[in-house]
Amino acid sequence: MANTPQAKKRIRRNNRRAEVNGARVSRIRTFVKQVEAALAAGDKDQAKAAFQKVQPELARGVAKGVVHKNTAARKISRLSKRVAALG
Template structure:
C-alpha cells in the first residue's frame, strides 16, 4: 500500500487515466469494427466512408498515447488494402 501522499495521489490519477484511456481504445475499436463489418457485407461505399471516419480516430489515439504509431499505421494500411480490393 502507498504510504506517501504523492504515491496515493498517483494511484488516484492512474485509476482516472485508465478509465479515460479504456474509453478511447474502445471507441477506436468501434470505428475499426464498422469498417470490417462494411467489408464483410461487401458494401464498398460504406467501407470507404467508415475508413475515412476511422483514420482520424486512429491518429487521435496515437496523439493521446493509447496506440503506438506503427500499430495505427498497420491497421489503417491493412484495412485500406482490403477496401481497395473490394473493387
C-alpha cells in the same frame, strides 16, 4: 499500499487515466469493427465512409499515446488495402 499523500494521489490519477485510455481504445476498436462489418457485407460505399472515420480516430490514439504509431499505420494500411480490393 501507498503511504504518502503523493503516492495516494498518483493512484487516483492512474486510475482516472486508465479509465480514459480504455475508453479511447474501445472507441478505436468500435470504428475498426464498423469498417470490417462493411467489408464483410461487401458494401464499398459504407466501407469507404467508415474507413474515413477510422483514420482520424487512430491518429488521435497515436497522439494521445494509447496506440503505437506503427500499430496504427499497420491497421490503416491493411484496412485501406481491403477497402480498395472491394472495387
